[in-house]
Amino acid sequence: MTKKTKNDGGLFGTAEEMSALAQQIRRHDELxxxxxxxxxxxxxYDALRARxxxxxxxxxxxxxxxxxxxxxxxxxxxxxxxxxxxxPMLSLxxxxxSDDIVDFTSRIRRFLQLxxxxxxxxxxxxxxDGLSAALRYEKGVLIQAATRGDGTTGENxxxxxxxxxxxxxxLKAPFPDxxxxxxxxxxxxxxxxxxxxLRTKAGEQLFANPRNAAAGSVRQLDPRVTASRPLKFFAxxxxxxxxxxxxxxxxxxxxxxxxxxxxxxxxxxxxxPDELLAYYQNMxxxxxxxxxxxxxxxxKLDRQDWQERLGFASRAPRWAIAHKFAAEQAETRLNKIIIxxxxxxxxxxxAELEPITVGGVVVSRATLHNEDEITxxxxxxxxxxxxxxxGDVIPQIVSSKxxxxxxxxxxxxxxxxxxxxxxxxxxxxxxxxxxGIICPAQAVERLCHFVSRNAFNIEGFGEQRVxxxxxxxxITSPAxxxxxxxxxDEIAKREGWGDLSTSKLLTAIEARxxxxxxxxxxxxxxxxxxxxxxxLLAKRYGDLNNWRKSMLSARDAESDAWRxxxxxxxxxPLVAGDLVSFFSEKHNLDALDALARExxxxxxxxxxxxxxxxxxxxIVFTGSLTSMxxxxxxARAESMxxxxxxxxxxxxxxxxxxxxxxxKAAKARELGVTILSEAExxxxxx
Ligand code: IVH
Numbered sequence: 236m237t238k239k240t241k242n243d244g245g246l247f248g249t250a251e252e253m254s255a256l257a258q259q260i261r262r263h264d265e266l267x268x269x270x271x272x273x274x275x276x277x278x279x280y281d282a283l284r285a286r287x288x289x290x291x292x293x294x295x296x297x298x299x300x301x302x303x304x305x306x307x308x309x310x311x312x313x314x315x316x317x318x319x320x321x322x323p324m325l326s327l328x329x330x331x332x333s334d335d336i337v338d339f340t341s342r343i344r345r346f347l348q349l350x351x352x353x354x355x356x357x358x359x360x361x362x363x364d365g366l367s368a369a370l371r372y373e374k375g376v377l378i379q380a381a382t383r384g385d386g387t388t389g390e391n392x393x394x395x396x397x398x399x400x401x402x403x404x405x406l407k408a409p410f411p412d413x414x415x416x417x418x419x420x421x422x423x424x425x426x427x428x429x430x431x432x433l434r435t436k437a438g439e440q441l442f443a444n445p446r447n448a449a450a451g452s453v454r455q456l457d458p459r460v461t462a463s464r465p466l467k468f469f470a471x472x473x474x475x476x477x478x479x480x481x482x483x484x485x486x487x488x489x490x491x492x493x494x495x496x497x498x499x500x501x502x503x504x505x506x507x508p509d510e511l512l513a514y515y516q517n518m519x520x521x522x523x524x525x526x527x528x529x530x531x532x533x534x535k536l537d538r539q540d541w542q543e544r545l546g547f548a549s550r551a552p553r554w555a556i557a558h559k560f561a562a563e564q565a566e567t568r569l570n571k572i573i574i575x576x577x578x579x580x581x582x583x584x585x586a587e588l589e590p591i592t593v594g595g596v597v598v599s600r601a602t603l604h605n606e607d608e609i610t611x612x613x614x615x616x617x618x619x620x621x622x623x624x625x626g627d628v629i630p631q632i633v634s635s636k637x638x639x640x641x642x643x644x645x646x647x648x649x650x651x652x653x654x655x656x657x658x659x660x661x662x663x664x665x666x667x668x669x670x671g672i673i674c675p676a677q678a679v680e681r682l683c684h685f686v687s688r689n690a691f692n693i694e695g696f697g698e699q700r701v702x703x704x705x706x707x708x709x710i711t712s713p714a715x716x717x718x719x720x721x722x723x724d725e726i727a728k729r730e731g732w733g734d735l736s737t738s739k740l741l742t743a744i745e746a747r748x749x750x751x752x753x754x755x756x757x758x759x760x761x762x763x764x765x766x767x768x769x770x771l772l773a774k775r776y777g778d779l780n781n782w783r784k785s786m787l788s789a790r791d792a793e794s795d796a797w798r799x800x801x802x803x804x805x806x807x808p809l810v811a812g813d814l815v816s817f818f819s820e821k822h823n824l825d826a827l828d829a830l831a832r833e834x835x836x837x838x839x840x841x842x843x844x845x846x847x848x849x850x851x852x853x854i855v856f857t858g859s860l861t862s863m864x865x866x867x868x869x870a871r872a873e874s875m876x877x878x879x880x881x882x883x884x885x886x887x888x889x890x891x892x893x894x895x896x897x898x899k900a901a902k903a904r905e906l907g908v909t910i911l912s913e914a915e916x917x918x919x920x921x
Contacts, residue, residue: 250297256287260303281733315390315454318381321475324369324417325386326550327533327557336515336534337508339556343536346545346553346866356537358484359514360471360502361529362557364446365421366453368396369474372414375406382453385689385766386550395453396420398462403495410494415474418496422449423526426465444596445528470496471533483537504537515558522560531559546870550767553870562623564633565598567591569618572603572644574651578680579762580668582650582657584609586620586632593624601630605664606646615641652676679705681760685713689766690758691750694743695736703729713758714829716744749835752779759827762813768806772814773839775803775878779831786818795884802880848919850876852888855903858896860913871920883908891916 263280284303291298330336340355349355369389371379380396381389396402399420406414422430427445434441442448452464470491473480481487488498501518505511511534518532536542536554545553568589575583584603591598601622603609614620618635646666650657655670668674682701686693693716704710709722719726720741727737750758753773757766764772776782788796789811800811817823854877860868868891869879883890883902890903891911903910911919 250294250299253287253290253294253297254299254301256283256290257299257301257303259283260287261301280735315392315456317384317388318379318391319388320369320381320386321415323386324367324383324389324474325547325552327555328551329531330556330558331561333508333512336511336556336558339534340508340511343541343545343554346864347541348864354506356483357505357511357534358488358502358537359505359511360499360533360535361518361525362531362533362559363419363421363469363499363527364444364530365419366446366450368392368418368420368453368468370396370402370416370418371475372406372410372416374412375408375410377402377404390454392453394458395455395461396468398458399466399468401497402468406494411476411478413475413477415476416470416491416494416496417472417474418468418470419499420449420453420466420468421445421527422452422464422466424528425526430464441597468497469499471499480539482539484535484539484542485537487539505534511558519560529560531557533557544867546874548870562631563593564621564623565591565593566619566621567598569614569616569620569632569635571616572609572614574647576650576652576668576674576676576680578677578684578760580650580670580674580677581665582606582647582668583665584646586614588620588622591622593622593630596624598622598624598630601632603632606659606666607664609644609646613637613643615644617641650674650676675705678711682710682713682716684760685758686716690754690760691747693740693747695740696743700740712826712829714826714833717748717830717833719744748833749837751837752777752782752839755779755830755834755836756782759817759823761817763810764814768810771803771805775799776839778838779836783818783827786814790815790819798882798884799886802882804879804881847875852877853880853886854878855880855883855887855890855899856893857890857899858893860891860893860916862913862917868916868920875920 260280260283263283287303291302291304330339343349343355344351344353367383369381369383370377371381377397378393379391380393380402382392383389397404422445424445427442427448430448431441442451448464449466452461452466455461473487481490485504488502492498503514505514515532518529522529534556536545542552542554547553569586570589571587573585573587575585577583584605586601586603588599588601601620603614608614612632612635614632614635615637617639618637618641620635621633622630623633624630648657648666649655650668650670653668653670653674653676655668655674657666657668659666668677670677679698679702682705683698685691686696686701701710704719704726709719709726710716723737723741726732727734751773753766753770756764756772757769772782776785785796785799788794789800791797797811797815800806800814801808849872854872856865856868856879859865863871872879880887883899883906885906887903887906887908889909889911890900891913892900892903893913900910
């Protein structure tokens, strides 16, 4: 029992009381910062702190060893440090059908120009949905671990990774000087269930699936929390390595095992699509008997030299593919159809379901896509619906049965948020609210997108907070976010905020004043401009001013700027049209310029090594090449930092002329662009 002196008005206390208070504060700090699960309100926390501080002033001699005031500077609120991957960490393309697999293998044959009788060997492995990580070993010792992050930069999770039992701290010899092992951190199904059972007891929010649970456990600021979770790691690939690499995927597996890693089993060598499909079927049958959840299998071309020639396309290797399992299904009741309004004003119907477990995950909502989908399937409130989910995909409704007396659903023609007219453009499936920026849903959704993980990534700025600040007109446009510090006191006074969470948020905002151009473009939430397209734009235009200027000029469909834009591989007239519409609205330009004044927007930096003779060059291929397919030539040029374009202009650096070339070579001669023969091209690119 703590001995306490009776105090008058709470001013006096003993050393014991201070020590007990200190302990409480530390516990709440931990709950707040490390578990993201506070037990008391910010106001209560502030009161605890205030009382402790007063006692501390009055009894400086009684300050306990675990004094929380000393900890201020070291508060780990800033999260994890960043690590730039020495080679980008990529994702995998997905296949869903046997045809996709046949296409995958024949695409490889075509790319490599292999004859039909050349054997194609693949390593087939289970695909565990966890969290990918890169472990760096120098002289055999684990010195760094990083998450995948956006593929280019990840988070430094070294301390936490070291708590994972089957991650070796030292490699078994012999090993190269430097080697980076890549693989997946995951939880076994039963450990995931146990973890959620504990959280139910503690009244904590449940993890949606083993993958989220693994990610949440790794992203703990207190490594003791991570250590308490039975995480596991399996290795599946290499990043950087000094010295020689194995020649094949199966040798790589042997090597990883020899260094001391667990591998994803059961894996098997397969020759051609038939054997791949047999492996797939076999795994689908056994999946429930495995200790971990798998959402499909992965096929990797065995030969390393072929992998290198095939290379990567935007975010995934051409030599590997994930073959996903069919979705899991279940029946439940559709209680209500609600209409959500997105940041571009699209009205999306969502089904509210009687909660049900599908493939180990509780589902209570499903997407209904659009108005036509509801009509086509005649989905009504009160129906019994068959739902399915595949991996991380939002659950969908496959079919529905009416029961009792139900009415066909009538889709609203007014926006449920701002009551403006909601219209459908001719030939379009979506109905859109015409309210624009007066529509709260669009404004809030846009702001939420702006602060979201892959955009500005402002930690702790969830929808609820955005909505509150928007309602009070503290943020009406994105630039206002960077002026919130001017309203600090006003914000801290709000119910449920308090000093601590307000300064946590303001610090998170300040940390994002510098942003790379591609992320900035993505954050604007322009229709159809996702992360990949934003990167392409950043790469082509380099800096904000140049991009802005070019987009304004591109409003004229006859301009060079429009041609340059639509010339970018993967940007067609529809996407270009959406960009131009964005730049045609004054309020968008105003919002953009206001932001630019608050921010330091970094120029695009190419991720490829800068010393290739093709870095930054624009190349056009014309005619047919004999030594490699067009796809391989294009891929090589891109991997060396060049941009491949479809038409010749003043900006073209090289035209590679194959056999039977036509007008492009003529135009290049006319403009004085350097022309390379196939032989010269092969010399430069190998
Ligand atoms: S190989 C360049 N192999 O799935 C090749 N990935 O959906 C990179 N994953 O980002 C990946 N099991 O996090 C590979 N056997 C396996 C895998 C696997 C799970 C994850 C990985 C990847 C994601 C793509």
